[in-house]
Amino acid sequence: xxxxxxxxxxxxxxxxxxxxxxxxxxxxxxxxxxxxxxxxxxxxxxxxxxxxxxxxxxxxxxxxxxxxxxxxxxxxxxxxxxxxxxxxxxxxxxxxxxxxxxxxxxxxxxxxxxxxxxxxxxxxxxxxxxxxxxxxxxxxxxxxxxxxxxxxxxxxxxxxxxxxxxxxxxxxxxxxxxxxxxxxxxxxxxxxxxxxxxxxxxxxxxxxxxxxxxxxxxxxxxxxxxxxxxxxxxxxxxxxxxxxxxxxxxxxxxxxxxxxxxxxxxxxxxxxxxxxxxxxxxxxxxxxxxxxxxx
Numbered sequence: 001x002x003x004x005x006x007x008x009x010x011x012x013x014x015x016x017x018x019x020x021x022x023x024x025x026x027x028x029x030x031x032x033x034x035x036x037x038x039x040x041x042x043x044x045x046x047x048x049x050x051x052x053x054x055x056x057x058x059x060x061x062x063x064x065x066x067x068x069x070x071x072x073x074x075x076x077x078x079x080x081x082x083x084x085x086x087x088x089x090x091x092x093x094x095x096x097x098x099x100x101x102x103x104x105x106x107x108x109x110x111x112x113x114x115x116x117x118x119x120x121x122x123x124x125x126x127x128x129x130x131x132x133x134x135x136x137x138x139x140x141x142x143x144x145x146x147x148x149x150x151x152x153x154x155x156x157x158x159x160x161x162x163x164x165x166x167x168x169x170x171x172x173x174x175x176x177x178x179x180x181x182x183x184x185x186x187x188x189x190x191x192x193x194x195x196x197x198x199x200x201x202x203x204x205x206x207x208x209x210x211x212x213x214x215x216x217x218x219x220x221x222x223x224x225x226x227x228x229x230x231x232x233x234x235x236x237x238x239x240x241x242x243x244x245x246x247x248x249x250x251x252x253x254x255x256x257x258x259x260x261x262x263x264x265x266x267x268x269x270x271x272x273x274x275x276x277x278x279x280x281x282x283x284x285x286x287x288x289x290x291x292x293x294x295x
Contacts, residue, residue, distance in 0.1 A: 045146075045150075045154075046141070046146055046150050046151045046153075046154040047150075047154045047157065049141075049154070050154035050155050050157065050158060053128065053132070053155075054125060054128065054155075054158040054162070057121075057124070057125070057128075058125075058158065058162050058165065058166075061121045061162065061166050062165055062166050062169050064166075065114065065117075065118070065166040065167070065169050065170040065173070066169045066170070066172075066173045067173075068114065068117075068170060068173075069114075069169065069170040069171065069172065069173025069174040069176075069177065070173045070174075070176070070177045071177075072107075072110045072114075072174055072177075073107075073173060073174035073175065073176065073177030073178035073179075073181070073192070074177040074178070074180075074181060075106075076103050076106050076107050076110075076174075076177075076178045076181070077103055077178065077181045077182055078181075103178075104260045104261045107174065107178065107192065107195070107260055108195065108258055108260045110174075111170070111171070111174070111192075111195050111196055111199060112199065112235065112253065112256070114167065114170050114196070114199070115167065115199035115200075115202060115203055115253060115256070116228070116231065116232055116235070116253065118163040118166050118167050118170075118199065118200075118203045119163070119202075119203045119206040119207070119228055119231070120225075120228060121162055121163060121166060122159045122160070122162060122163045122203050122204070122206060122207035122210070123159075123206055123207065123210045123224045123225060123228060125155065125156075125158040125159040125162050125207070126155065126156060126159040126207050126210035126211045126214060126224070127210055127214065127221055127222070127224065128155055128158075129151075129152055129155035129156070129211075129214050130214045130218055130221050132155075133218070133292060138151065138292060139292055142292060148287055148288050148292075149284050149287075149288060152211075152214070152215065152283070152284060152287050153284065156207075156211050156280060156283070159207040159210070159211060160204060160207060160276075163200055163203040163204065163207065164197070164200055167196045167197060167199055167200055167203070168193060168196060168197060170196050171192045171193040171194070171195060171196025171197060172189060172192075172193050172196075174192045174196070175188045175189035175190070175191060175192030175193055176188075176189055178192065191260070192260075194259060195259050195260050198256060198257065198259050198264075198269065199253075199256055201252075201256070201268075201269045201270075201272035201273045201276065202251075202252040202253045202255065202256045202272055204272065204273065204276040205252040205272055205275055205276050205279070206224065206227060206228060206231070206252065207276070208275070208276040208277075208278075208279030208280050208283070209224055209227060209279055210224035211279060211280055211283035212279045212280075212282050212283045212286070214283065214287065215282070215283035215284065215285070215286040215287035215290070216282065216283070216286040216287075216290070218290070230250070230251070231251040231252070231253055234247065234248055234250065234251040234254070235251060235253055235254070238251075252272055252275075255268040255271070255272060256268065256269075256272075257269070
């Protein structure tokens with residue numbers, strides 16, 4: 001069993017050594033090529049630049065969520081059958097999914113976990129603005145006619161629309177895989193797409209909080225990751241630890257309605273969206289008035 005890894009390592013080492021001695025010190029095998037003398041029309045404004053900076057990250061997350069959705073959706077029907085004989089696991093899934101139907105409980109629970117991952121993408125996109133600032137690339141732009149509001153809003157656009165894209169892809173992929181397994185693609189795809197998009201307002205709250213930290217308290221903007229960790233712990237262990245409801249309500253994901261097999265109202269989603277708007281408005285306002293120090 002160990003022969004193949006040993007042979008692979010030996011071949012890689014034999015190839016790597018002659019390559020390493022021929023390349024320039026501090027450079028790669030292929031020399032870097034200079035870019036075009038002038039920027040294209042797509043880089044004429046802050047939104048075009050933000051798209052250039054965020055597109056690779058968005059593509060990677062989108063592909064990852066698509067694959068994850070296919071895996072989770074394909075396992076949903078089998079997961080429901082597997083836990084029928086385990087009452088404890090069935091109760092946990094029912095609590096996460098908000099319904100006694102085990103397959104729907106599984107789907108609801110996995111989409112909730114997917115939303116937490118999407119919140120990680122939203123935070124990462126919002127904090128990209130802070131990264132540009134600390135790397136010294138924001139100050140030259142803000143010294144031109146580009147306003148602070150437009151520059152920050154360009155990054156925050158991806159912190160808002162990115163989670164919509166990845167959750168929509170996750171919902172579509174989950175619905176497609178689950179629909180194929182139960183023979184009802186036309187019915188499951190729109191249903192699970194809606195369930196995925198129902199998670200968006202809660203994700204937006206964390207994106208808005210990260211944006212506020214960038215605009216108001218940039219030195220501690222990384223604390224947004226700690227908030228995400230708290231939401232994860234509250235969602236997974238809050239009920240097990242029998243925490244008070246007020247503690248569970250600190251997580252925006254607690255207020256996301258369970259739309260699979262359950263009556264629900266859009267009021268919590270509207271409230272979460274309003275909170276996001278307020279956080280973003282504060283983020284843009286505070287960023288306009290604070291210093292952008294030279295690193």
